[in-house]
């Protein structure tokens with residue numbers, strides 16, 4: 494009895510957290526949250542300012558983390574011809590120029606220190622405005638957005 498109830502509770506909890514998070518999690522500055530650790534202790538918050546992506550590091554409690562020996566490499570754009578924008582450190586952020594186009598995947602390779610294992614996070618940049626919240630899709634946290642997004646088939 495006990496195990497049945499526990500596993501049932503576990504299923505409900507999983508379903509709830511999936512609902513709460515959706516595909517997109519937003520940070521304290523309205524940016525897109527990336528998981529940069531295996532245990533939720535390091536996050537990146539991605540914002541786009543005047544054609545430049547900023548990646549701020551946040552801890553478990555979404556509080557800013559000082560940029561020291563962490564490193565970040567970015568790959569993105571067309572899968573058949575991926576680009577590697579130059580990532581620099583500016584103040585307490587990583588910055589890199591936005592790529593061409595309104596929709597493309599980005600992969601982030603993050604290292605907490607030179608000897609640390611690489612953690613890879615992915616997101617899709619999508620500049621399409623969400624009809625519900627009026628924000629670009631890549632920072633839209635509306636649930637079930639996949640259903641309302643028209644499939645774009647140009648063939």
Ligand SMILES: [Zn+2]
Pocket residue numbers: 623624625626627628633634635
């Ligand atoms: Zn939305």
